Amino acid sequence: xxxxxxxxxxxxxxxxxxxxxxxxxxxxxxxxxxxxxxxxxxxxxxxxxxxxxxxxxxxxxxxxxxxxxxxxxxxxxxxxxxxxxxxxxxxxxxxxxxxxxxxxxxxxxxxxxxxxxxxxxxxxxxxxxxxxxxxxxxxxxxxxxxxxx
Numbered sequence: 001x002x003x004x005x006x007x008x009x010x011x012x013x014x015x016x017x018x019x020x021x022x023x024x025x026x027x028x029x030x031x032x033x034x035x036x037x038x039x040x041x042x043x044x045x046x047x048x049x050x051x052x053x054x055x056x057x058x059x060x061x062x063x064x065x066x067x068x069x070x071x072x073x074x075x076x077x078x079x080x081x082x083x084x085x086x087x088x089x090x091x092x093x094x095x096x097x098x099x100x101x102x103x104x105x106x107x108x109x110x111x112x113x114x115x116x117x118x119x120x121x122x123x124x125x126x127x128x129x130x131x132x133x134x135x136x137x138x139x140x141x142x143x144x145x146x147x148x149x
Contacts, residue, residue: 015110018094022107024087029104032078034130035137037100039069040088045097052089059085070137101127 015022028037043065044052052058063085067075079085095102101123108119 015106018090018103019111021087021090022103022111024083025091025100025103026107026111028079028084029126029130032084033074034126035070035134036066036075036079036084037088038130038134039066039075040085041092041100043069044088044092044099049093053093055086058089062089071141100130 025037028034040062044062047058047061047065051061063075066085069075091099091103104126105119105123108114108122109116112119114122
């Protein structure tokens with residue numbers, strides 16, 4: 001997957017409605033900061049779904065939690081707060097717990113035209129790499145989730 005485009009042909013169904021959010025997520029994986037996605041994934045898991053579903057408070061609350069986790073500079077660098085965090089909140093509500101991997105898989109299948117098995121492999125590799133990057137970041141910032149034995 002080399003690019004994330006919005007020039008794809010129209011797609012029927014729910015994916016067309018989610019195109020903007022799916023594209024935002026793809027852009028984050030490719031050109032943005034995958035550590036931010038992992039932080040949003042972790043923080044969204046701890047939020048009440050009703051709060052997350054609020055069109056203003058959900059993205060704003062998620063953004064504040066990511067800022068607390070990563071710091072303001074990394075949480076906001078290259079990410080328009082409404083776009084990124086609105087997409088993250090909406091995708092969490094739509095896809096459930098494994099939203100980053102599943103949403104990226106759908107993007108690859110529906111908008112990039114990859115076969116399901118290839119899309120799943122791409123999404124899994126990108127997601128595993130993002131989680132590893134997050135773990136390294138947290139270790140380097142002195143607040144690792146897991147302490148060395």
